[in-house]
Amino acid sequence: MGLEIMDLTKEFHGFKAVNRVSFSFDNNGVYGLLGVNGAGKTTLMRMICTLIHPTSGSITYDGKDIFELDGEYRKILGYLPQEFGFYPEFTVVDYLRYIASIKGLSQVAARKKVDLVLRQVGMEKSKRIKMKKLSGGMKRRVGIAQAILNDPQILILDEPTAGLDPNERIRFRNLISELSQNRIVLLSTHIISDIESVASRVFFMKDGEITLSGRVEEILGTVPAKVWICEMTPEEADRIQKQYSVSNRRLHQGSVELRVITEERPVENAREENLTLEDLFLYVFGEKGDDTNGEI
Numbered sequence: 001m002g003l004e005i006m007d008l009t010k011e012f013h014g015f016k017a018v019n020r021v022s023f024s025f026d027n028n029g030v031y032g033l034l035g036v037n038g039a040g041k042t043t044l045m046r047m048i049c050t051l052i053h054p055t056s057g058s059i060t061y062d063g064k065d066i067f068e069l070d071g072e073y074r075k076i077l078g079y080l081p082q083e084f085g086f087y088p089e090f091t092v093v094d095y096l097r098y099i100a101s102i103k104g105l106s107q108v109a110a111r112k113k114v115d116l117v118l119r120q121v122g123m124e125k126s127k128r129i130k131m132k133k134l135s136g137g138m139k140r141r142v143g144i145a146q147a148i149l150n151d152p153q154i155l156i157l158d159e160p161t162a163g164l165d166p167n168e169r170i171r172f173r174n175l176i177s178e179l180s181q182n183r184i185v186l187l188s189t190h191i192i193s194d195i196e197s198v199a200s201r202v203f204f205m206k207d208g209e210i211t212l213s214g215r216v217e218e219i220l221g222t223v224p225a226k227v228w229i230c231e232m233t234p235e236e237a238d239r240i241q242k243q244y245s246v247s248n249r250r251l252h253q254g255s256v257e258l259r260v261i262t263e264e265r266p267v268e269n270a271r272e273e274n275l276t277l278e279d280l281f282l283y284v285f286g287e288k289g290d291d292t293n294g295e296i
């Protein structure tokens with residue numbers, strides 16, 4: 001049973017931000033949502049969090065409509081939005097106790113639970129710091145902490161690793177993976193390597209629709225694209241970049257090495273390599289020869 005989305009559409013003034021999306025979240029684990037800006041990820045997540053109503057279609061949890069379940073559903077839901085509101089003068093611990101009380105935990109239960117989540121997100125030593133003094137990474141950790149206070153069965157994380165340094169990101173990734181052992185985690189991010197490391201299922205979202213979904217290895221096998229490593233002169237590289245999707249360009253012993261994503265061998269001496277999720281993202285969403293592929 002679990003969480004099921006059926007034919008879900010959200011229109012804003014006739015514009016379909018989410019267009020007939022269907023998906024079943026049957027098992028616990030991380031579900032990674034990838035897409036360019038404006039693909040409809042946040043709109044989809046906000047519907048799953050009951051913050052906005054769909055124009056049509058349904059979302060059910062164990063067969064029951066989540067909007068009808070209302071408070072019952074929100075009891076099993078945790079959400080970290082892209083920007084989460086907090087009270088700057090509160091200390092971390094006071095803020096979390098406050099959110100715990102809003103979520104309906106008794107004072108005694110709240111104290112215990114707050115101590116536990118502070119340990120889980122590695123913020124015990126920083127719990128007396130005022131929210132306004134926290135670094136970006138620490139704030140995100142408190143964001144996760146508030147989202148898991150009620151031990152949610154469904155945890156929705158909208159770009160939780162944006163702006164974190166590499167150490168923080170790795171730490172966060174591990175925490176997300178740990179949390180997903182006994183819950184459904186829906187994770188949206190622009191950092192593809194984060195999804196590649198932790199997600200058991202991945203969706204690609206484009207113009208409001210899910211264009212690809214499945215396990216990483218599965219979806220890598222569903223497209224005809226191949227990756228080619230080609231070494232050439234800078235002039236030749238400029239020409240190839242205009243013609244194909246190029247996921248990397250680097251100088252190598254005086255010549256240029258390109259990572260080209262295309263079905264056919266682009267130049268004679270090209271060497272084939274394995275496709276990664278990042279290559280696939282570029283293949284699905286990238287435009288060859290545009291600014292994103294241009295030289296600095």
Ligand SMILES: Nc1ncnc2c1ncn2[C@@H]1O[C@H](COP(=O)(O)OP(=O)(O)OP(=O)(O)O)[C@@H](O)[C@H]1O
Pocket residue numbers: 012017035036037038039040041042043044
């Ligand atoms: N409340 C709204 N009113 C009108 N249009 C909206 C509203 N919310 C979102 N949209 C539009 O719907 C589309 C999808 O937006 P959404 O924020 O869901 O995309 P996203 O994939 O989360 O993008 P990002 O990665 O930038 O957060 C965009 O074109 C956006 O402008």
